[in-house]
Structure formats: structure tokens, C-alpha cells
Amino acid sequence: MSAKTINVVCVAGARPNFMKIAPLMHEFKKIGSVDAILVHTGQHYDKNMSDRFFQDLDIPAPDVNLEVGSGSQSCQTAQIMKKFEPVLEREKPDVVIVVGDVNSTIACALVAAKSGVKVAHVEAGLRSFDRTMPEEVNRVLTDAISDYLFTTEPSAKKNLLREGIDEDKIYFVGNVMIDTLLKFRARAEKSSILDTLGLSPKSYALLTLHRPSNVDDEKDLSNIVAALSDIRKRIKIVFPMHPRTRERFAAFGLFQDANTADNLLITEPLGYLDFMKLMNGSQLVMTDSGGIQEETTILQIPCVTLRNNTERPITVEAGTNTVVGTDREKITSAVLRLIRDGCPGKRAPELWDGKAAERIVRIIVGMAKPEGKDEDTSAVVSPHKLDR
Ligand code: UD1
Numbered sequence: 001m002s003a004k005t006i007n008v009v010c011v012a013g014a015r016p017n018f019m020k021i022a023p024l025m026h027e028f029k030k031i032g033s034v035d036a037i038l039v040h041t042g043q044h045y046d047k048n049m050s051d052r053f054f055q056d057l058d059i060p061a062p063d064v065n066l067e068v069g070s071g072s073q074s075c076q077t078a079q080i081m082k083k084f085e086p087v088l089e090r091e092k093p094d095v096v097i098v099v100g101d102v103n104s105t106i107a108c109a110l111v112a113a114k115s116g117v118k119v120a121h122v123e124a125g126l127r128s129f130d131r132t133m134p135e136e137v138n139r140v141l142t143d144a145i146s147d148y149l150f151t152t153e154p155s156a157k158k159n160l161l162r163e164g165i166d167e168d169k170i171y172f173v174g175n176v177m178i179d180t181l182l183k184f185r186a187r188a189e190k191s192s193i194l195d196t197l198g199l200s201p202k203s204y205a206l207l208t209l210h211r212p213s214n215v216d217d218e219k220d221l222s223n224i225v226a227a228l229s230d231i232r233k234r235i236k237i238v239f240p241m242h243p244r245t246r247e248r249f250a251a252f253g254l255f256q257d258a259n260t261a262d263n264l265l266i267t268e269p270l271g272y273l274d275f276m277k278l279m280n281g282s283q284l285v286m287t288d289s290g291g292i293q294e295e296t297t298i299l300q301i302p303c304v305t306l307r308n309n310t311e312r313p314i315t316v317e318a319g320t321n322t323v324v325g326t327d328r329e330k331i332t333s334a335v336l337r338l339i340r341d342g343c344p345g346k347r348a349p350e351l352w353d354g355k356a357a358e359r360i361v362r363i364i365v366g367m368a369k370p371e372g373k374d375e376d377t378s379a380v381v382s383p384h385k386l387d388r
Contacts, residue, residue, distance in 0.1 A: 006034050006367060009093040009112075012062075013041035013080070013104025016177075016291050018053035019272060020099040020122060023179040023357035025059055031365060039087055041080045041104040042067040046243065052271040057180060073103065073134050080107035088115050095120050095364060098142060099176070101135040101290075106142050113145040118367075122176055122360060124149035125156025126290075126311035133213065135290075139311070150360050152294075153314040153349055173359040174351030177291050178298055181276065182354040188276035197238065197265060199281070204265075205235050205335065206282040210242035214288050214306060218252050220326050224306060225254055227331035232263040235283065235339060240267045240275065284338050286331070293321050298352060302343040304334050319346045 008028060012021040021038065028036035040062035044050045054061065066083040068076060080103065088096070088111060096112035098105045099122040109119045124143050128136050143149060143160060151157055152175040160170055194201065207228070215221050228237060241249070249255050258264060270278065276295075279285060284302040285292060293315040296303035303315070305323045315321035320343050324334045351359075 004033070006095070006365065007091065007093040008034055008036040008095050008097060008364065009088070009091055010036055010038050010097045011041065011084075011104060011108040012038065012099065013043035013068075013108075014100075014102040015044050015049050015053065015269075016289070017099050017102060017104065018050070018059065019057060019180040019291070020176045021097075022057040022059045023176050023183065024097065024099075024122070024360060027357045027361040031361060033365060034361070037063040037091065039064045039066065039084070039108070041065075041084070041108070042069055043076065043080070043102060043104045045069055046269075048269040048271070049243065056272040057184065077103045077107045080104055081111050084108050084111045085115070088112060088117060093117055094367065095148070097122060097364075099123055101126070101139045101142070103134070103138065106138040109142045109145055118147040119145060120148035120150065120360075120364065121146040122150045123152055125151045125158075125160040125170070126153075127155075127159045128307075128309045128311040130309055133211070136311070148363065150356075150363075152352075152356075153312065155313050171359070171363055172351065173363075174353060174356030175294060175349070176356045176360070177294055178352040179354050179357050180272075181295055181298055184273065184276065185280075188273040188280070191273045191277035193270070193274040193277050194281055197267070197278075199236075199238065199265075199278075201281040202283045203236060204238050204282055205231065206278055206285045206287075207237050207239040208242070208285075208287045208289050208292060209239075209306065210244050211288040211307065212244075214326060215242075215245045215248040221248060221252060221254070223326055223328050224331065225258070227328040227335075228264065229261070230328070230332040231286075231335050232261065234336060236263045236265065237286075238265045238267070238278065238282070240270045240278075242269060284335065286335065294352075296320050298348055300343075300345045302338040304331065304338065306331065314349045317346075318349060319344045 010021050012018055028034045042065055064087055068079040095118040097120045098109045112119045121142050130136055149170045150173045157170050280299050285296050286304045288306045293303055293305055293312050297315045297318045297320045303321045306326055308325045310323050322334050324330045
């Protein structure tokens with residue numbers, strides 16, 4: 001008698017989801033007993049924010065695209081829920097896998113939980129303890145209704161236990177985003193983006209900025225821009241600009257100065273391979289992204305986080321990440337110090353070894369109890385044998 005086929009629906013919606021879902025889709029493909037489909041919610045839809053990642057990371061075209069597009073926090077979340085429910089009714093999966101902390105994550109997790117379908121959350125338990133961030137609300141709620149909570153670092157398990165999550169649901173598996181980085185690192189090195197932008201290695205700082213808390217508030221954004229004008233006197237800044245940030249720059253009249261500023265190069269959002277090459281070639285990175293804090297930890301590039309907190313404390317412990325907030329002087333002095341001293345390199349966080357997706361898939365496969373004695377159980381590893 002053969003093992004039951006497990007039906008899995010994987011969800012991706014916004015840019016940082018694509019590099020997390022890619023290794024899972026690739027692993028599922030290798031396993032005969034899993035039928036996995038990919039649902040793209042369409043939260044991000046520009047070529048630069050979506051299609052390019054599917055090409056760069058060899059992700060098969062989504063089986064379903066909900067095409068929800070942009071909207072307010074609540075409208076976007078509600079739209080995704082409305083359009084995802086019929087997909088679940090049709091597909092009747094055993095498990096829905098959601099990744100990260102975007103609106104697509106909570107929307108699809110909630111529909112699955114209400115439909116009696118098991119939810120697996122990849123990157124569970126991260127907490128900034130700042131409920132004004134939409135991502136924090138998404139994290140807490142998704143974890144509360146998940147059946148499988150896959151974590152990337154030890155702090156996550158502590159956070160989940162504090163919130164009353166059953167320990168048996170928590171699996172420490174490593175970091176799928178790092179699986180992608182390690183897999184595509186050599187390919188990214190072949191990108192010609194430095195030549196295209198006229199840059200030489202280690203001659204520039206790389207900047208990304210898109211959090212509502214940083215770019216929607218005129219005072220905070222102007223403060224960051226003022227710090228950048230200090231830093232530009234010492235090092236060139238390369239700034240691939242997120243669409244939200246572009247809108248805010250236009251609304252606050254910040255483009256007049258930015259377009260003529262010395263030592264500031266603003267580009268469109270870049271694909272995965274070009275961005276990875278640019279990051280690896282930079283002297284340091286300034287960012288408010290979560291994933292970039294993790295990627296710089298593996299690449300051993302100093303990272304200055306332009307937020308007052310991080311949900312990824314392991315990146316600070318690893319020595320590469322400095323959380324500085326949005327104060328002009330603090331940003332400038334941290335950047336100048338890093339230009340002078342660099343950052344101490346320590347060893348990579350535990351289990352950030354390129355095998356996280358493999359561990360997750362084994363646990364998901366372990367869901368399906370073989371019907372009777374089965375000869376094909378070699379791929380099934382008891383979750384209890386895995387490191388928690
Ligand atoms: C979302 C995530 C954030 C993640 C980020 C990565 C939530 C709550 N936030 O923020 O956690 O770090 O993605 O980029 O889910 N837009 C375009 N083209 C696109 C997508 C967006 O022009 O393809 C513009 C739209 O004007 C939109 C704005 O960007 O209103 C913001 O997009 P949205 O998906 O609402 O959130 P992000 O700021 O991208």
C-alpha cells in the first residue's frame with residue numbers, strides 16, 4: 001500500500017515572500033507523495049516587485065493568481081481572504097503554508113483556519129514588540145492560528161511559549177531565505193549590475209527604505225534624508241527605491257533635492273540576483289527591511305537598521321547588525337563608525353545552512369501517516385527527531 005498523497009497549498013504575495021517560498025516549492029517537487037500548488041495573491045504585481053523574482057529564482061509560474069493589487073491594510077487583507085476562500089474549497093488541501101509577515105500571510109492563514117485546514121507558518125515567532133507595525137499584528141495573529149510553527153532562531157520559540165503556543169507545534173528548522181541566498185549566491189556573482197551602475201566593489205553604501213513608520217511620516221523621512229546628506233559626504237549611496245517610498249518622496253517634495261544630490265544614485269527596485277550582487281559588493285547596508293538584516297549576517301556585510309527595534313535579534317548577536325533608529329545623529333555616527341572599523345565577523349546562526357526547506361518538507365510529509373505498513377517511508381522523519 002502506498003503512502004497517502006498530501007495536498008499542499010503554498011502562498012506567496014509580496015516581494016519578500018518569493019525567496020522564502022522558492023526553496024519549499026523546489027523541495028516539494030522532489031517528493032512524490034506531495035502535490036503542492038502555488039497561489040500568488042497579487043499583493044505585489046509590478047514586474048520589478050514580482051515577475052522578476054520568479055525568473056531569477058526558477059520558481060514555476062503560480063498555479064493561481066488572485067490579482068488583489070494594492071489597497072489599505074484592511075481592504076487588501078479582506079480582498080485576499082475573499083478571493084482565497086474559493087481556492088481552498090476547490091483544492092481541499094491538507095495544509096496551507098504561509099511565509100513571513102505580510103498581509104497575504106495572515107489573510108490566507110485565517111481563511112485556512114476557518115475552513116478547518118491545517119496552517120503551517122514559516123518564520124514563526126519573530127517579534128518586534130511594536131504593535132503599531134502592520135507586520136507585527138500579522139505575525140502574532142498568524143502564529144495564534146497555526147498548527148505548525150517553523151522558526152528561524154531561538155528567540156522565536158521563547159516568544160511563542162510566552163504567548164501560550166503549545167511546544168509540540170514549534171519546530172526549529174533554520175531559515176528558508178538563507179537557503180535561497182546560499183543556492184543563488186554564485187549565480188548572483190555573475191550579475192553585471194555593478195558595471196551597469198558604474199560602481200566598483202566596496203565603494204558605496206546600499207540603502208533600502210519602505211516601512212510605513214519610516215516613509216509615511218514626513219518628519220521621520222526628512223530626518224533620514226538629512227542623515228543621508230551627511231553620509232553622502234563620505235561615501236556614495238545606492239538606493240533602489242520601493243514604489244511606496246517613491247510615492248512618499250514625490251508627495252513630500254523630496255525629489256527636487258534627491259535628483260541633483262551628489263553621491264546618491266536612485267534606481268528602480270532590483271531583481272534578486274542584481275540586488276544580491278549589489279549587497280555583497282557594498283561596504284555597508286542601511287535598511288528597514290527584515291530579510292536584509294538576515295542576508296547581511298550571512299554575507300558578513302555591516303548592516304545599520306533604520307528602526308527602533310528588530311524582530312531578528314540573532315542578527316545583532318551575530319555582530320553584523322546595529323539597530324540605530326531614525327535619529328539623524330545616531331544614523332550618521334553609526335555609519336561613519338562602521339566605515340572606519342567594519343564589523344566583527346562571528347559564526348553564522350545555527351541551522352542557517354541551506355537545509356531549512358528540506359527540514360520543513362520532511363515534517364509536512366510526516367503528517368501523512370502511512371496507511372498500513374508502507375515501504376516508502378524513508379522520506380518521513382519524525383518531527384521529534386528534529387532539533388527543536
Ligand atoms: C509589504 C509588506 C511588508 C514588506 C514589503 C516588501 C504588508 C503589511 N507589508 O509592504 O512587510 O516588507 O511588502 O516590499 O504586507 N506598489 C506598487 N507595485 C507593487 C506593489 C506595491 O506600486 O507591485 C505600491 C502601491 O502603491 C502600494 C504601495 O506600493 O500602495 C505599498 O504596497 P503594499 O503591498 O501595500 O505594502 P508594502 O509597503 O509593499
